[in-house]
Structures are given as structure tokens and as C-alpha cells.
Amino acid sequence: MDNEHKSSDEQGGTKAKHPILRKAATAGLVLAVLIIMSGAAALLYNNVSVVSDAVFARRVDTAIESAEGWVKSHRIDILVRKNVALLKMLSECDEARANPLFEEIVGNFLAARSRPECWKRLIDPNWPVDVLELNKMIENEPIDNKWVLYAIAAGEAKITPEEMHLFDPQRWHRRQLTHQLNALVTLKKRSGRSDERFDEIIEHLCERLSGELVFDVAVVDVYIQKVAFVLRAGFPEKIRRRWVERIIANQLPDGGWNDRWFCFTSNRRPVFGFTTPASNQHATIQALTALYLVKYRYPAHFGLK
Numbered sequence: 001m002d003n004e005h006k007s008s009d010e011q012g013g014t015k016a017k018h019p020i021l022r023k024a025a026t027a028g029l030v031l032a033v034l035i036i037m038s039g040a041a042a043l044l045y046n047n048v049s050v051v052s053d054a055v056f057a058r059r060v061d062t063a064i065e066s067a068e069g070w071v072k073s074h075r076i077d078i079l080v081r082k083n084v085a086l087l088k089m090l091s092e093c094d095e096a097r098a099n100p101l102f103e104e105i106v107g108n109f110l111a112a113r114s115r116p117e118c119w120k121r122l123i124d125p126n127w128p129v130d131v132l133e134l135n136k137m138i139e140n141e142p143i144d145n146k147w148v149l150y151a152i153a154a155g156e157a158k159i160t161p162e163e164m165h166l167f168d169p170q171r172w173h174r175r176q177l178t179h180q181l182n183a184l185v186t187l188k189k190r191s192g193r194s195d196e197r198f199d200e201i202i203e204h205l206c207e208r209l210s211g212e213l214v215f216d217v218a219v220v221d222v223y224i225q226k227v228a229f230v231l232r233a234g235f236p237e238k239i240r241r242r243w244v245e246r247i248i249a250n251q252l253p254d255g256g257w258n259d260r261w262f263c264f265t266s267n268r269r270p271v272f273g274f275t276t277p278a279s280n281q282h283a284t285i286q287a288l289t290a291l292y293l294v295k296y297r298y299p300a301h302f303g304l305k
Contacts, residue, residue, distance in 0.1 A: 049242040053303040066255030096296040147183030210238040218264035228290040236298035257283035
């Protein structure tokens with residue numbers, strides 16, 4: 001009798017557990033479906049453009065005008081900071097379409113005394129370089145700057161690309177990847193060479209960055225940099241118009257950009273708070289460069305002609 005009661009109790013307990021397991025499995029399935037749907041929605045939002053050519057053209061014009069206003073308001077700060085990479089981008093914007101403001105800012109930087117002087121060759125390929133100063137800089141700078149210093153004065157640099165893994169197609173990631181691309185593009189232009197080694201690795205790095213942008217949802221500084229640097233490398237076909245639209249949508253009311261999208265920043269650590277960070281030179285000039293190249297160098301590719 002006791003055994004019969006025990007067997008009956010065990011069966012009842014098993015039956016009671018089955019609905020719980022079924023509910024847990026159903027909840028897990030629903031959660032998985034929601035995650036997949038959310039991921040698909042995020043991919044569509046980041047990659048698919050739904051605006052007409054005319055609307056896009058107006059947004060590009062408005063964004064450029066506002067960003068030019070930001071640069072005009074902050075021209076003194078730009079000269080005080082002396083970020084040569086950003087000044088180089090302003091000079092490229094001026095080359096894409098003459099802009100007296102950009103020409104003035106870059107000209108004032110070149111005319112002013114500063115140390116180390118060798119950085120000015122990044123803007124002016126004929127700028128004289130002190131070999132001792134150059135190599136001391138290369139010795140002490142982080143890898144990103146070593147690449148650029150080598151690229152602007154390869155003949156005077158006492159270091160090789162192999163020592164810096166400059167031609168390694170897979171070694172570098174995130175911001176170092178964009179900086180590697182930038183250095184190789186600079187080296188190619190300065191050397192005057194157009195061989196398969198340069199062309200293949202530059203296109204490969206652009207392909208890597210383009211592939212990353214497909215899945216990048218947060219429009220932060222490094223997102224803007226990826227778009228701008230692939231365009232600077234000469235591969236507009238690897239940049240989707242939607243990515244440019246998203247950059248424009250993240251422009252601040254003062255005409256600039258910052259390194260923040262909701263709680264996300266370029267360093268991948270979420271930042272919580274209700275205060276929107278101020279716009280900054282780095283994100284703003286990179287975004288402006290991307291927009292200048294879209295409008296004045298590759299308009300047909302982006303539906304502007």
C-alpha cells in the first residue's frame with residue numbers, strides 16, 4: 001500500500017514538473033525570437049536607406065553648412081590644439097572644394113612656429129624634415145604615429161614597415177585599423193607608387209571596415225572615422241548611403257558631433273547620464289570630411305547628381 005502511494009506521488013510530481021518545463025522552454029523560444037527580430041531590425045535600421053535623393057541632398061547641404069559654421073566658431077581652438085591629422089582633413093576638404101576658411105586655418109598652422117616641425121610634412125609634402133627630430137619622434141610615439149611619420153618621410157625614417165607590421169592585413173583592429181589604412185594611403189600617395197601590394201592591402205582594409213560598419217549600430221567617433229577613411233582611400237562603393245544619413249542624423253544643434261550615441265562611446269564602455277556631451281573637433285572634422293567627399297568628390301555614387 002505504501003509503495004502504491006509512493007508511486008502515485010512520484011507520477012503526480014513528474015506531471016506537475018512538465019508544465020513548468022514547457023513554460024520555460026516556450027519563454028526561452030519567445031526570448032530567442034525577440035532577440036533575432038531585434039537584431040534584424042537593428043541591421044535594417046543601420047543599412048537600409050528610405051529617403052529620396054532630393055531629401056538626402058538637402059540634408060547633406062544643411063549638415064555641411066552647419067558644420068562649416070562650427071569650424072568657423074572654433075577656428076581658434078583648432079589652431080591651439082594643433083591636431084595635424086584634423087588639419088590635414090581640412091586641407092583635403094579645401095582640395096575637394098575651395099573653402100577660404102579652411103585654407104586660412106591650415107595656412108596659419110603652417111606659418112606658425114611649432115615643435116616638432118616634421119609633422120607639417122603631413123600637410124605639405126615639400127616641408128623640410130630634420131632627420132634627428134623625425135627619428136626621435138618615431139622612437140617615442142605610439143604605433144599609430146610611427147606609421148604616419150614613416151609614411152610622410154619614408155626615405156629619412158630609420159625603421160621599416162615590417163618592424164611596425166604596417167602591411168599586416170589582419171593584425172590591427174578598431175581605431176588602429178583605420179589608422180593603418182590612413183598611413184598606407186599616405187605612403188602610397190607620397191611614394192608615387194601604384195603596385196599590387198599597396199592596392200590589394202588598401203582595398204582589403206577598406207573591405208574589413210565596410211564589413212564592420214554593417215553591424216555597427218552606435219554612431220560614435222570611430223563609426224564616423226571608418227566612413228571618412230574609406231572615402232579618403234578612394235572606395236565610395238564600399239560606403240552605404242544609409243551610413244552617411246545616420247552620421248547626419250547624429251549632428252548636434254551647434255553643427256558639431258561628439259563621441260556619444262545614447263549610452264555608447266568609441267571605447268565600448270557604456271556611459272549613463274542625461275547630459276549630452278559637447279561637440280568636439282575630432283568627431284566634427286571627420287564628419288565634415290566625409291560629407292565633403294560625398295558631395296564634392298563622389299556625388300554620383302550617393303545619388304547627388
